[in-house]
Amino acid sequence: MATKKAVLSKDLIVSYYMNHVLEHNEKPKSIYQFAQQNGFSEAEFYTFFGTLDAIEKEIFIQFFDKTIELLEKNPAYASYDMRAKLLSFYFTLFELITANRSYVLYALQQHKNQLKNVMLLTDIRKKFKNYIGEITTDDFRIQIERFQEYQEKATKESLWIQFLLTLKFWMDDSSAGFEKTDIYIEKSVKAAFELMNITPIDSLIDFGKFLFKEKIQKN
Numbered sequence: 001m002a003t004k005k006a007v008l009s010k011d012l013i014v015s016y017y018m019n020h021v022l023e024h025n026e027k028p029k030s031i032y033q034f035a036q037q038n039g040f041s042e043a044e045f046y047t048f049f050g051t052l053d054a055i056e057k058e059i060f061i062q063f064f065d066k067t068i069e070l071l072e073k074n075p076a077y078a079s080y081d082m083r084a085k086l087l088s089f090y091f092t093l094f095e096l097i098t099a100n101r102s103y104v105l106y107a108l109q110q111h112k113n114q115l116k117n118v119m120l121l122t123d124i125r126k127k128f129k130n131y132i133g134e135i136t137t138d139d140f141r142i143q144i145e146r147f148q149e150y151q152e153k154a155t156k157e158s159l160w161i162q163f164l165l166t167l168k169f170w171m172d173d174s175s176a177g178f179e180k181t182d183i184y185i186e187k188s189v190k191a192a193f194e195l196m197n198i199t200p201i202d203s204l205i206d207f208g209k210f211l212f213k214e215k216i217q218k219n
Contacts, residue, residue: 008040010048014062017055018103025106027052056107060124063100067093068131083193085135086159090185094170098178105171118164128163129156162192 006012016038020028028034031052035042049055070092071077077088097104108117133156166188170181 008044010058013045013048014055014059017052018059018100021106022102056120057123059103059107060120061127063093063096064124064127066096082135082137083189087185087189089131090166090189091182094178094181094185108171125160128160132156132159159192162188
């Protein structure tokens with residue numbers, strides 16, 4: 001009995017693409033080649049994506065969307081404060097990308113020009129900043145209104161930069177179970193919130209010691 005052909009979908013194309021990259025350590029040479037290798041037509045491809053680069057961006061969007069989906073399935077999540085929600089976001093997202101680490105490392109290191117690699121995260125940047133806006137509490141808004149330099153827009157941008165630094169730390173992390181990334185997340189989020197509250201001393205010193213120790217060990 002003939003095997004029934006799977007119905008082509010955006011998710012299936014993403015799966016085909018990731019498998020190709022992992023098996024060949026390079027992206028497909030062309031959309032035509034990619035389509036032929038996976039049993040669908042080039043015309044069918046264009047009903048879901050305009051370019052191969054669009055698939056790469058979609059993969060990171062799916063990581064983000066899946067993270068939010070998992071967080072919202074937790075009944076307790078809605079009652080978390082802003083800091084706890086952000087920590088939950090980090091731990092959940094990094095668990096997902098760790099499960100796909102080989103692909104993520106390839107995608108974010110494929111170009112010598114780091115700006116091109118970061119461009120894959122353009123849509124994630126928008127989603128992340130929207131997410132920060134959604135979890136920002138009224139109490140926090142009142143707190144930052146006391147200090148002009150810590151307006152909400154600046155808060156979103158600074159937390160996005162923190163996210164990129166965390167991602168880079170994870171990419172370089174060789175510890176078992178990426179336990180050092182977990183420590184980095186906890187310390188960096190704590191330090192970021194205390195800095196925005198203008199009470200940074202203890203956490204910033206602790207975070208600074210952690211980074212200094214990591215730098216010394218690598219050198």
